[in-house]
Amino acid sequence: MHAYVLLLATAALVSALCAGGILARDPRGRASRRGAALLFVSSYWAVSEMAWNLAADHDTALAWARASGPGWLFHGPVALQLFLEAEGGVWPRLRRLVPPLYAASFGFLAITWFTPWMLRDMVRTSWGWGYVVGPAHPFMFASTMLGIIPSLFVVRQLFRNLTSPAERRQQPWLALGIATPICAASVTDALLPCLGYQPPRLATSAMACLGAIALWNMLRFGHSLLTPGTFAEQILATLPDGVALLHPDGRIRSANPGLAAISGHPAPDLVAMDVGRLLGSELGKLGGDDAERALTRASGESIPVSIASSELRDRQGYLLGRVLVVRDLRDVAQLRSRLVMSARLAAVGELAAGIAHEINNPIAFVRSNLSQLASHWKTVRSELEDAGRGEAQRELIAEGEELIEESVEGVDRAAEIVRGVKGFSHAGHQLREPTDLNQLLEDVLHMAAAQLRGRATVERYYVELPAVSCVPQELKQVFLNLIVNAGQAIADGGTIRIATETRRGFVTVRVDDDGCGIAPEHLERIFDPFFTTKRVGEGTGLGLGIAYHIVRSHGGEIQVDSELGRGSRFRVRLPV
DSSP: OOHHHHHHHHHHHHHHHHHHHHHHHOTTOHHHHHHHHHHHHHHHHHHHHHHHHHOSSHHHHHHHHHHTHHHHHSHHHHHHHHHHHHHOOOOHHHHHHHHHHHHHHHHHHHHHHHOSSSEEEEEEOSSSEEEEEOTTHHHHHHHHHHHHHHHHHHHHHHHHTOOSHHHHHHHHHHHHHHHHHHHHHHIIIIIHHHTTOOOOOOHHHHHHHHHHHHHHHHHHHSOBTTBOTTSOHHHHTTOSSEEEEEOTTSBEEEEOHHHHHHHOSOHHHHTTOBHHHHHSSOGGGSOSTTEEEEEEOTTSOEEEEEEEEEEEEOTTOOEEEEEEEEEEOHHHHHHHHHHHHHHHHHHHHHHHHHHHHHHHHHHHHHHHHHHHHHHHHHHHHHHHHTTOOOHHHHHHHHHHHHHHHHHHHHHHHHHHHHHHHHHHHSOOOOOOEEEOHHHHHHHHHHHTHHHHTTTEEEEEEOOOOOOEEEOHHHHHHHHHHHHHHHHHHSOTTEEEEEEEEEETTEEEEEEEEOSSOOOHHHHTTTTSTTOOOSOTTTOOSOHHHHHHHHHHHTTOEEEEEEETTTEEEEEEEEEO
8 A cells, every 4th residue: 555545544534533523622613613524524535535546447536536526625615614703703795705605616516526527537646546637627726716715814814813822822833734735735636737747635634734733722722713612602692791702902802692781782893892991991900800890881871880800811821811701780789779778777776876865965955054044034134123233133144145155055066966967867869079088087986976985085097188089978887887886896995096098099098996806707707798796686787798888889998807805907998
């Protein structure tokens, strides 16, 4: 057996194995199915070529050569479909070219089988048999190239879109794999036979090389540019969350229907769109898991979303891009708003006893002073009726004026306390505005004064802060919860330290106490809704959970350190 026949047998086996391996790795991927089909017909071509070279007579060799037609007549349309799927673009004009190419291939197949116009004759060679082409062969070659040449333009665009290091490492192998069968088939299987030469045909061996390169890339890197069907379309299409595969520079490579529904953009329009256009943030500033952003829909509406992103790397560790998951938070935001209001009312209820006491004191001495003032003025009136202008009358009048001033002061104090409670419980318009956190902390301390008076010493360590864009009422609730919790954790005579600082575009507020501290097993759960270490009836377990979500919605973070018997240290970090 000639070595050339062994080469054909090897090509047939390698093409079949590579086709099976690619199809097994991704049986649902359209590009994978096209690549496997191209390799299967190449394997059939190699088997037929091996058969005609082993044929004992002329007629048998010619029959096998004509029977091999399906192996080489459909390379043009199948290759064009493969590269269109691999590139992922729309290319509507090229897609319209595929059906006519298939129709031409079937026509040439009929010519090959039933006429001598494609393969006219067979001639003996040192390794077996060579074919003599007929007049239709150049037209068949032109039709095949009509599919191959546009494929090269698609591959060129594919190379331009390779922005990740992992894909760029595959580019030389892909270029070699594509160029080898094009050059080999054009020269040894088309041009030279048309000129009357009979060289060994190398097209099937070159196709086996292409299949081996594609499968090797898939096994080594976890994917192949020729069969990139690792994006699980069947699963992603059913997810309500938006999922997108991003280029390293932030452009969207592919997106599922969920992201199209959330964004209001048709799925094809999302391809190549910069993610910053949707989320108003550069790729490097998207944040980590569960970061909250405002997504701008196609209609211009801004909606709250939660995003999570992670790097996508191949098996060699080279960066492919990023996977972005977007979750619509409109329903969650409404529920959170209602929960925030419920927590505010719960906090107001806990402060009710202290507020009532604070209000009752000024009311009590106002009533007492007014009563005393009435008694004095009776005396004054009596003395005036007697027309006396002595020293005693003038002292009574002066004392009455002093009592009136005290009464006014008490009424103002009561009114201020009532206004503070009313402002805290009011839902507000939820619009962000520049806020001085130092002044906001003073307002909160004034509201919590009733619970802290006589029990705790409050130490303030403020520095000059830049304005923070926030919803003041929400942050008041955060700091009120922290300060009230600190007051409940300390013994009589304890100390609460409140400090502010600014660094690298962030403002940090610290609330420290020297109270009982938090047990280590409770630290991981203190921000969970309805978790509380207080006795039944003393707490709702909502305060810190709501505070956590408010701080996260402002783009910040809240942290806690605590030791049993030595107190707790809460840090709220907010972007300027």
